[in-house]
Amino acid sequence: MxxxxxxxxxxxxxLSQNEIVQRVSFVLFLLIYMVIVLGNxxxxxxxKSSQHLQTPMYFFLSVLxxxxxxxxxxxxxxxxxxxxxxxxxxxxxxxxTQLFSVHIFGCTEILILTVMAYDRYVAICKxxxxxxxxxxxxxxxxxxASWLGGFGHSMVQTLLTTQLPFCGPNEIDHYFCDIxxxxxxxxxxxxxxxxxxxxxxxxxxLGCFLILLISYVIILVxxxxxxxxxxxxxxxxxxxxxxxxxxxxxxxxxxxxxxSTTLAVDKVFALFYTIITPMLNPIIYTLRNAxxxxxMTKLWSRKESAxxxx
Numbered sequence: 001m002x003x004x005x006x007x008x009x010x011x012x013x014x015l016s017q018n019e020i021v022q023r024v025s026f027v028l029f030l031l032i033y034m035v036i037v038l039g040n041x042x043x044x045x046x047x048k049s050s051q052h053l054q055t056p057m058y059f060f061l062s063v064l065x066x067x068x069x070x071x072x073x074x075x076x077x078x079x080x081x082x083x084x085x086x087x088x089x090x091x092x093x094x095x096x097t098q099l100f101s102v103h104i105f106g107c108t109e110i111l112i113l114t115v116m117a118y119d120r121y122v123a124i125c126k127x128x129x130x131x132x133x134x135x136x137x138x139x140x141x142x143x144x145a146s147w148l149g150g151f152g153h154s155m156v157q158t159l160l161t162t163q164l165p166f167c168g169p170n171e172i173d174h175y176f177c178d179i180x181x182x183x184x185x186x187x188x189x190x191x192x193x194x195x196x197x198x199x200x201x202x203x204x205x206l207g208c209f210l211i212l213l214i215s216y217v218i219i220l221v222x223x224x225x226x227x228x229x230x231x232x233x234x235x236x237x238x239x240x241x242x243x244x245x246x247x248x249x250x251x252x253x254x255x256x257x258x259x260s261t262t263l264a265v266d267k268v269f270a271l272f273y274t275i276i277t278p279m280l281n282p283i284i285y286t287l288r289n290a291x292x293x294x295x296m297t298k299l300w301s302r303k304e305s306a307x308x309x310x
Contacts, residue, residue: 006165006166006167006168007092007166007167007170008092009089009090009092009170010089010090010092010095010170010171010172010177010185011088011090012082012088012089012172012174012175012176013088013171013172013173013174014079014082014083014088014174014175015079015267022083022084023083023084025083026080026083026084029076029080029083029275030080032076032279033080035279035282036068036072036275036278036279036282037069037072037073039065039279039281039283039286040065040066040068040069040278040281042282042296043061043062043065043282043285043286044062044065044066045299046292046295046296046299047059047061047062048062049299050295050299052291052294053291053292056139057116057119057120057123057237058292059143060112060115060116060119060143061116061285063112063143063146064109064112064113064281065281065282067108067109067112068277068278068281068282069278070105071102071105071109071274071278072274072278074098074101074102074105074176074274075098075102075175075176075275076274078090078098078176079175079176092166094177095172095177096158096161096177098176099157099158099161099178099182101154102178102274103153103154103157103158103201104151104153104154106150106273106274107149107150107153107154107201107204108146108147109150109248110204110249110252111145111146111149111150111208112143113212113244113245113248114211115142115143115146116241117211117212117215117216117241117245118142118215119134119139120215120219120237120238120241121215121218121219124219124222124226124234125218125219125222153200153201156196156200157179157201160179160193160197161179161182164182164183164186164188164190164193165186165187166182166185166187167187169185170185171185172185173267174266174270175267175270176270176274178270179197180194180197180255180261180266181262183197184262197256198256198257198258198259201256202253202256202258205252205253205256205257206253206257209245209249209253216238219234219238220238240284240285243280244277244280244281244284244285247276247280248273248277251269251272251273255270
């Protein structure tokens with residue numbers, strides 16, 4: 001254990017070593033990050049300022065958008081800096097902080113998506129009791145529970161990592177600090193830690209995915225008794241949610257449900273749940289949602305009128 005602090009910095013190898021690819025990637029990720037921040041921030045502002053969107057579904061959507069901003073901010077700024085910098089190092093403490101941030105926001109996002117599926121289940125399968133069940137207090141408690149679940153999960157990942165000795169080498173074949181690439185660098189046997197990581201991360205992702213899958217099967221069965229107009233409206237909302245779930249859970253399960261090994265394609269798959277999904281969430285949830293588009297139009301009209309009045 002005395003060798004644990006021999007490594008004080010890590011080198012992030014990133015997505016590519018080609019300078020041209022790095023510069024093109026910088027521009028691409030800068031645009032993507034702007035879409036993530038502005039798009040999700042617009043959703044948060046729209047939900048908070050519109051009286052017509054004060055429902056549990058949009059409350060959870062605004063929380064999801066906030067989590068998306070935090071989630072992408074844990075990796076994208078550092079990635080962009082490394083794409084242009086010669087020194088692609090990150091301190092040991094910085095690496096652990098990034099690991100903690102990625103997992104708390106990632107796990108919270110998974111739990112919020114599960115809560116959103118429960119909201120749709122109650123709305124479609126128990127419509128008469130919807131307002132009673134999904135009251136403001138219960139919704140707030142589920143959001144708090146999601147954050148606490150994310151915090152607990154991330155603390156386990158972080159504590160497992162900080163107990164590992166790192167003696168060298170210090171090159172992380174990834175664009176951010178994650179648990180499996182760090183396990184690969186530890187100068188000790190990591191089979192037990194790897195199994196705990198699968199039990200922690202993998203089982204949370206798999207468990208939530210199965211809950212989501214079961215809930216949507218129940219919803220689809222229940223929709224058969226509804227009118228065609230209600231079915232179209234419900235399917236539109238559910239399709240948006242299912243699209244996000246597939247984009248997030250597919251790559252996440254591919255990486256974390258298997259034994260603690262690293263593959264070359266892991267970096268590509270990680271892009272989906274750390275960057276692509278947070279970018280697509282505002283697009284998916286707004287383009288397929290007439291109420292959200294209408295509220296955004298009204299918000300923009302009010303802002304424009306206020307600017308003209310000045």
